[in-house]
Amino acid sequence: MRFFFRSRKFKIISAVTAVILSLTLIAWIAGGIFAPQSSLSGVISSPFQRIATSISNGFRDFTQKFRDNETLIVEKSELQDEINHLNEQIADYEKIKAENEFYKNYLEIKDAHPDFQFESAVIISRDSNDEYGAFTIDAGSVDGIQVHDPVITDAGLVGYVSSVGLTTSKVTTILDPNISVGAIDSRTSDAGIIGGNLTLTSSGKTRMYNIRRTSSVAIGDYVVTSGSGVFPKGLLIGKISNISQEEFKTSLYAEIEPFVNVREIRQVMVITDFSGKTGGGK
C-alpha cells in the first residue's frame, strides 16, 4: 500500500479531492446553492430524469386502472355506507357550506393575490432516501427561482425551495422538521410554527407547535400561513386532526393533515415574488 501513496494516481486523487472539497465548502458558505459540479450535473441529468419521470407516471396511471377493477366489488358495499354517511353530512350542511366558502377563497389564490408572481415547474425526481418527501423541480436560477421561494399547488402550501441550481431546484416539504413556517388557526387566529417529525411523516402529516396553552384551537380548524418570514399570508396548509400537550406541558401542538399530498403531486407553482417579500431566512 506504501507504493500507492507514492504513485502519480494518489497525487491526482488528492488534487481532485481538494478541488471537490473546496467547491463544496464554497457552496456551504454561500448557502442554498448547488455546488458548481452538482449544478452542472443537474443540467446534464434533468432531461433524462424528466423522461424517466414521465414513464414512471404513465406506468402508475396504467396499473391504477387494474387496481380500480379489482376493488369495484368492495367499493359497491362501501358506497352504501357512504350514502348513509352522506345523509349524516346533510345535517351539517350549513357548516360545510361555510367551510367551502372559506376554502374556495383560498383555492383561487391566483385571483385573490394579484401581487403573486408564479413560475410553474414539474417534479423531475424524488429523493427516495428522504423521509420527508423532498423532491427536485425542473426550474432553477435561470427561471428566476431563488432560495426560500414558497412552493404551492392549487390546494395549498407544499414547502419551500431549499437550494437552487441553474436549471433545477430542490424543494423541502412541510413534512420536514427543519421547515419552520409561521402559521395561524384561521378560526381563532392562534399562532404556531409548522415543522414535521419522523413519526408523523409516515402518515403524511405534519405538526403545528408552540401554540399557547390557553388557545381555543379545535380539531377540524384550518391552518394558514401567518405571513411572517418568507411565506405570504393566507396560504392554506392543512386541517387540524389532533391536539396534544408538549412534553413539559408548556404549550400545545396540533397534528396537521396537509391539504397537499406531497408524495403524489407532479406539478407545482413557485411563488417567485409577492408584495412584502423579505428574501430573508425561512
Next chain:
Amino acid sequence: MTNQKNHYLHIVLYVIFFALLFLINYTEILPLRIANASPMPLVAAVVTVAFYYGEWLGFWSGLIAGIFADAVSSQLTGFNTILLMLIGLIAGLLMTYILNKNIYAAGVLSLSANILYFGAKWLVEYLFLGSNDAADYLLFYAVPSAVYSALFIIPFYFFGILVSKIKYPQ
C-alpha cells in the same frame, strides 16, 4: 490493444448501469422502498466497481455518481460526492492490497460501506442537529436501509462477473 478495447467496453457498460440505477433511485420508475427501508443502490454499485477494478476506477465512479446524486438529493451539499468517492477509494485499496476476490469479501465491503453511508447520514442530519428523532431514525430507518442496500451487492457481484466476460467483437 484488444485488452484496452475490452476495458473501454466495460466502462461503457458500467456507465449505462450507473445511469439506470440513478434513474431508478431518483424517479420512482421502479419503487425500491420496503416499509421504512429506503435503499441507496449507488453505494453497492461503487463497491462493485472498486471490487473488480481497484481504487482508481472505484474513486472516479464514486466521484461521478456522488456528483449526480448531490444534484437531486435533499442531503447536505457534497454529502454524496465526498462519501461515495471515499467509499470507492477505500474499497478499491482493500481489494488491491488486503482482501481476496470472492462474494464474502464483496458482502463485507458492501455492508461496511452502507453502514458508513447511513451512519454518516444519521450523524449529519439527526445527531449533530440534536433531533428528538435521532434514536428512532437510527433503529427504524438507518439500520434497515443499510442492510437492504448492502444486499444489492449480490446481483451486482454477478453482473460484474458477466461484464468481465464480455469481449470486444473481433
